[in-house]
Amino acid sequence: MEQTKKTSELADTALKAINDVKNELHEISIKNPELGYQEKFAHKLLTDYLQGKGFKVTRSAFGLETAFVAEFQSKAGRGRVVSFNSEFDALPGIGHACGHNLIAISGVGAAIGLKAVLEKSNIEGTVRLYGTPAEEKAGDGGKIKLVNAGAYNDVDVSMMVHPTSNAHGAFLPCIAVQEAEIIYHGRASHAAGLNALDAMVLAYDNIGLLRQQIPPTDRIHGIITDGGQAPNVIPEKTTGTFLVRGKTMKDLEDLRQRVQKCFEAAALATGTTLDIKWKDAAQNVNINERLAERYEYYITKQFGIKFPSRAEQNNYFGASTDEGNVTHLVPGIHPMYDIFPDPPAINHQRAFADAAKTDKAHEETIKALSGIALVGLDFLVDAGFAQQVKESFAKSIAES
Incomplete structure (x- = not known):
């Protein structure tokens, strides 16, 4: 030019x-x-x-x-x-x-x-x-x-x-990214109950295993923002924030569905309940x-x-x-x-x-x-x- x-x-x-x-x-x-x-x-x-x-x-x-x-x-x-x-x-x-x-x-x-x-x-x-x-x-x-x-x-x-x-x-x-805020609800007790922290840890582990099965252009990462209040009380509520990334919006949407199942499976396995809020995506x-x-x-x-x-x-x-x-x-x-x-x-x-x-x-x-x-x-x-x-x-x- x-x-x-x-x-x-x-x-x-x-x-x-x-x-x-x-x-x-x-x-x-x-x-x-x-x-x-x-x-x-x-x-x-x-x-x-x-x-x-x-x-x-x-x-x-x-x-x-x-x-x-x-x-x-x-x-x-x-x-x-x-x-x-x-x-x-x-x-x-x-x-x-x-x-x-x-x-x-x-x-x-x-x-x-x-x-x-x-x-x-x-x-x-x-x-x-x-x-x-x-x-x-x-x-x-x-x-x-x-x-x-x-x-x-x-x-x-x-x-x-x-x-x-x-x-x-x-x-x-x-690439595109979307944030999820997740909350697990359990039941507090001294030594038994429904452990919301177990659910959060299990979700974290599920996602770690999922990472082996996704394209290298996709990403999943997160933190536990509240893991409980005392070690001698089974946590009745835990919270976390996770980010899911995909090369395109279609890739992101496909991965988000798989990550959602990781969260849901952890709730099912532990008998806890799950609240999840997906925020607006930042597009590629x-x-x-x-x-x-x-x-x-x-x-x-x-x-x-x-x-x-x-x-x-x-x-x-x-x-x-x-x-x-x-x-x-x-x-x-x-x-x-x-x-x-x-x-x-x-x-x-x-x-x-x-x-x-x-x-x-x-x-x-x-x-x-x-x-x-x-x-x-x-x-x-x-x-x-x-x-x-x-x-x-x-x-x-x-x-x-």
């Missing part, structure tokens, strides 16, 4: 605007980790900054206290709507070990880049940034609630980037091929980064994200980029939280956010590309 002189100049405008604020972005990269739906510091910091940069900001958007929307519309007209997402919640006990401090500023930076183009040209278009809380809450994730509230109904594309290690690309898979990311190809083109062109082949990327293990739900509603991508942790670390480790604070991580974040900003620019100015994106999306939905 060759840029025209005009589009090249517009790209330079976007990249300059990003470069002009890169030190500010580093400064506001979240230093106060907060858990999902408690991100009050991040909410105020980011919304104040965006308002100061000339965005129209809606705080506590769509009924979520720590969600927000920041928007800028061209004087030439609304045009197509390009949206970005900023996550900013942390993990319990280990802070920003998934790099959401970097995801926060990546959405901000990309939005600032597109805003500069819309301010300085006669292009029709709108750039919108969503502040999306509680991504780490799986079935209770902020984007799921935003989707259900209609937040993305008038959006044309949705993009975000995610830091990781030893992986770089726009075709890296993110529906990667838009045209957007992904264009992202990799720009990252290679601007920064010389070489990507693994698409086939190689597809072999990477996929995490899960509520961005998947957005990408089944509108065309989207969720590229991942390497922040080169030193010492080596992976997401959800304490050392990754340390790596996400480094100058190197910030430098790689600027590259990644520049990529989605340039893809968004092409979507605004190139009607042919925008149509290709929409056709690719329609095809993917029809085949899912």
Whole structure:
């Protein structure tokens, strides 16, 4: 793909605007980790900054206290709507070990880049940034609630980037996940009765055995959140939280039925009763091929980064994200980029939280956010590309 002189100049405008604020972005990269739906510091910091940069900001958007929307519309007209997402919640006990401090500023930076183009040209278009809380809450994730509230109904594309290690690309898979909250009810006594802890342990063992019989792309994991109150009293109630993951929603649904039977069998064997609540699923990311190809083109062109082949990327293990739900509603991508942790670390480790604070991580974040900003620019100015994106999306939905 060759840029025209005009589009090249517009790209330079976007990249300059990003470069002009890169030190500010580093400064506001979240230093106060907060858990999902408690991100009050991040909410105020980011919304104040965006308002100061000339965005129209809606705080506590769509009924979520720590969600927000920041928007800028061209004087030439609304045009197509390009949206970005900023996550900013942390993990319990280990802070920003998934790099959401970097995801926060990546959405901000990309939005600032597109805003500069819309301010300085006669292009029709709108750039919108969503502040999306509680991504780490799986079935209770902020984007799921935003989707259900209609937040993305008038959006044309949705993009975000995610830091990781030893992986770089726009075709890296993110698989579907669904959370189950389970409760076993027994009967308490001194030495006999119906042991709710036995039921929970048996369910855990059942799932361990099931793992041998599922595809390597599927995952099941969980914790016992309440195992009883005293060792000399047979537990009458135990609780647990489990996550079930599948490569696609169909894979997830098939596995969920098998996991459900593991829970039910444990209740039957122990004479206890089972309450189970399945939360909303975070869907697999529906990667838009045209957007992904264009992202990799720009990252290679601007920064010389070489990507693994698409086939190689597809072999990477996929995490899960509520961005998947957005990408089944509108065309989207969720590229991942390497922040080169030193010492080596992976997401959800304490050392990754340390790596996400480094100058190197910030430098790689600027590259990644520049990529989605340039893809968004092409979507605004190139009607042919925008149509290709929409056709690719329609095809993917029809085949899912």
